[in-house]
Amino acid sequence: RKGTEDVLCPANCPLWQFYVFGDGVYASLSSVCGAAIHSGVITNTGGAVRVQTLPGQDNYPAVNANGIQSQVLSRWASSFSVTAGAKNTALEAVGRSVSTARPSTGTGSPQQGKPLGMRYCKADIAFLIDGSYNIGQRRFNLQKNFVGKVAVMLGIGTEGPHVGVVQASEHPKIEFYLKNFTAAKEVLFAIKELGFRGGNSNTGKALKYTAQKFFSLENGARKGIPKIIVVFLDGWPSDDLEEAGIVAREFGVNVFIVSVAKPTTEELGMVQDIGFVDKAVCRNNGFFSYQMPTWFGTTKYVKPLVQKLCSHEQMLCSKTCYNSVNIGFLIDGSSSVGESNFRLVLEFVSNVAKAFEISDIGSKVAAVQFTYDQRTEFSFTDHITKDKVLSAIRNIRYMSGGTATGDAISFTTRNVFGPVKDGPNKNFLVVLTDGQSYDDVRGPAAAAQKAGITVFSVGVAWAPLDDLKDMASEPRESHTFFTREFTGLEQMVPDIIRGICRDFLDSKQ
Numbered sequence: 001r002k003g004t005e006d007v008l009c010p011a012n013c014p015l016w017q018f019y020v021f022g023d024g025v026y027a028s029l030s031s032v033c034g035a036a037i038h039s040g041v042i043t044n045t046g047g048a049v050r051v052q053t054l055p056g057q058d059n060y061p062a063v064n065a066n067g068i069q070s071q072v073l074s075r076w077a078s079s080f081s082v083t084a085g086a087k088n089t090a091l092e093a094v095g096r097s098v099s100t101a102r103p104s105t106g107t108g109s110p111q112q113g114k115p116l117g118m119r120y121c122k123a124d125i126a127f128l129i130d131g132s133y134n135i136g137q138r139r140f141n142l143q144k145n146f147v148g149k150v151a152v153m154l155g156i157g158t159e160g161p162h163v164g165v166v167q168a169s170e171h172p173k174i175e176f177y178l179k180n181f182t183a184a185k186e187v188l189f190a191i192k193e194l195g196f197r198g199g200n201s202n203t204g205k206a207l208k209y210t211a212q213k214f215f216s217l218e219n220g221a222r223k224g225i226p227k228i229i230v231v232f233l234d235g236w237p238s239d240d241l242e243e244a245g246i247v248a249r250e251f252g253v254n255v256f257i258v259s260v261a262k263p264t265t266e267e268l269g270m271v272q273d274i275g276f277v278d279k280a281v282c283r284n285n286g287f288f289s290y291q292m293p294t295w296f297g298t299t300k301y302v303k304p305l306v307q308k309l310c311s312h313e314q315m316l317c318s319k320t321c322y323n324s325v326n327i328g329f330l331i332d333g334s335s336s337v338g339e340s341n342f343r344l345v346l347e348f349v350s351n352v353a354k355a356f357e358i359s360d361i362g363s364k365v366a367a368v369q370f371t372y373d374q375r376t377e378f379s380f381t382d383h384i385t386k387d388k389v390l391s392a393i394r395n396i397r398y399m400s401g402g403t404a405t406g407d408a409i410s411f412t413t414r415n416v417f418g419p420v421k422d423g424p425n426k427n428f429l430v431v432l433t434d435g436q437s438y439d440d441v442r443g444p445a446a447a448a449q450k451a452g453i454t455v456f457s458v459g460v461a462w463a464p465l466d467d468l469k470d471m472a473s474e475p476r477e478s479h480t481f482f483t484r485e486f487t488g489l490e491q492m493v494p495d496i497i498r499g500i501c502r503d504f505l506d507s508k509q
C-alpha cells in the first residue's frame with residue numbers, strides 16, 4: 001500500500017472548480033477528484049478513487065477529457081495517477097472528512113472540498129495590486145473583492161499564511177505588512193479600506209520595491225517560509241519588468257503574475273514588451289503566470305490561484321549556484337593534447353555545463369581555446385540555452401600549437417568576463433591544461449582573482465602542480481585538480497560542480 005491512498009470524491013462538484021495538470025499522469029498539485037473525472041475513473045456522481053504516487057515529470061500535457069480541460073505544466077517534483085478505489089476502503093474514507101482528503105504525494109496542496117486544508121499552506125505573501133489609471137476606480141474595486149476572496153480562502157492565521165498589500169501606481173505604496181494582521185477578518189477589512197491611487201502602472205518599479213522592502217524580519221517576514229509576490233496587472237505595465245524579476249529572484253521571492261484583460265491585438269502596439277509576463281517570473285513553465293479574461297465573474301479563479309500559492313514544493317525561485325553563475329572555460333588546445341584527448345576535454349566541459357540552469361536570466365557559459373594564441377569560442381551572451389551551449393561545445397575545433405596559459409587568462413579576464421563583471425552572477429573560470437606554460441601564470445591569475453573571478457585549475461598529464469596551484473583561488477588545495485590521464489577528467493566533474501556551489505554559498509555569507 002506504500003505510495004497509494006484511497007480518497008472518496010463527492011458528487012456533483014462544478015467541473016470548473018477542478019484544476020488538473022497532465023493526462024493520465026497528473027502533477028501532484030492537481031485536484032485528485034478532478035483528475036479522477038478527467039481520466040474517466042469516476043463520473044461526476046463521485047466515488048472511491050485510489051491515488052498512486054509517481055515520480056515527477058518534465059512535461060504534463062493539456063488534454064480536454066470528460067468535461068475537464070487539463071493544463072500544461074513543466075517539471076513538477078511528483079505526480080500521481082488514479083484508479084478505481086476499493087469499496088471497503090472507500091467506506092473507511094467516509095469516516096474521515098472529505099474536505100481533508102488528500103493523496104500522500106507530499107505536496108501539502110489542498111485537494112478537495114471546503115474549507116481548504118490550509119494548515120498545509122505556509123507562505124508570506126505580498127499582493128501587489130494595480131492602482132493605475134489603466135484599471136480605473138471601478139475595476140480597482142473588483143480587484144479588491146478578488147484579493148479579499150483569495151485572502152479568505154488562504155485561511156490567514158498565526159501558523160498559516162500571512163499577507164500584506166502593496167499598491168502599484170506612479171509610485172508604489174506599502175498599504176500593510178505581513179505582521180499588521182494575522183486574522184482573515186482583519187485583512188479583509190483592511191483590503192476594503194484601500195483607496196485608489198491612480199497614475200501610470202509602474203509595475204516593475206513596484207515589484208522591485210516590494211522585493212527589496214517588504215519582506216524584512218522587522219516587518220514580519222518569517223524565516224524559512226516561502227516569500228511570494230502576487231502581481232495583479234490590468235492590461236500591461238508601463239515600465240520594464242525584467243530587471244524587477246531579477247531583483248525579486250535575488251531576494252529569493254517567488255513572483256506570480258496575474259494578468260487580467262490581456263492586451264488585444266489592436267492594443268499590442270502600445271505594449272513596450274509583449275513578453276512581460278515571462279520576463280518577470282523566475283520559471284517560465286506556466287506555473288507562475290495566471291490569466292483572467294476580465295475582472296467580472298472571477299470567483300472561479302480564486303481556488304486555483306490559492307492552490308498554486310500553497311504548493312510549497314514549487315516555490316524554488318531564489319538564487320542558487322545552479323542559476324546564478326557565469327562559468328568560463330579556458331581550454332588548452334596545444335599540440336601535446338591531441339585530437340582524441342581534446343574530445344575528452346570537451347566532454348568534461350559539457351558535463352560541468354550540463355549541471356547548471358542556463359538561460360538569459362540564469363547561469364551562463366563561455367569558452368576560450370588557447371595555444372600561444374587565444375580564440376573566444378563563444379562568449380557569455382552568445383548562447384543562452386543549455387542545448388545551444390552544449391552544441392557550441394561539441395563544435396569547438398581543435399587548434400593545436402604552443403601553450404601560453406598566462407596570456408590566455410589575461411585575454412579571458414578582459415574580453416570574456418569584462419562585459420559581465422557588473423552583472424548579477426558570480427564569476428568562475430575553469431582553466432584546463434595539460435602542460436607547462438611558456439609564460440608566467442601567476443600575475444594574470446592574481447589579476448583575474450582580483451577582478452572577482454574564482455579560478456579553478458584542472459591539470460592533466462604534464463601540467464606542473466606548482467603552476468596549477470599558482471593559478472587557483474584560495475584555498476588553493478580545494479581549487480586545484482589533477483589527473484594523470486585524460487580519461488580521469490570525467491571523475492572530477494562532480495568535484496568541480498560542488499566546488500562552484502560551495503564558493504557560491506560562501507560568497508553569500
Ligand SMILES: *[C@@H]1O[C@H](CO)[C@@H](O)[C@H](O)[C@H]1NC(C)=O
Pocket residue numbers: 175176177179180
Ligand atoms: C502596520 O504596522 C506598522 C508597524 O507596527 C505601523 O506603523 C502601521 O501603521 C501598521 N499599518 C496598518 C495599516 O495598520
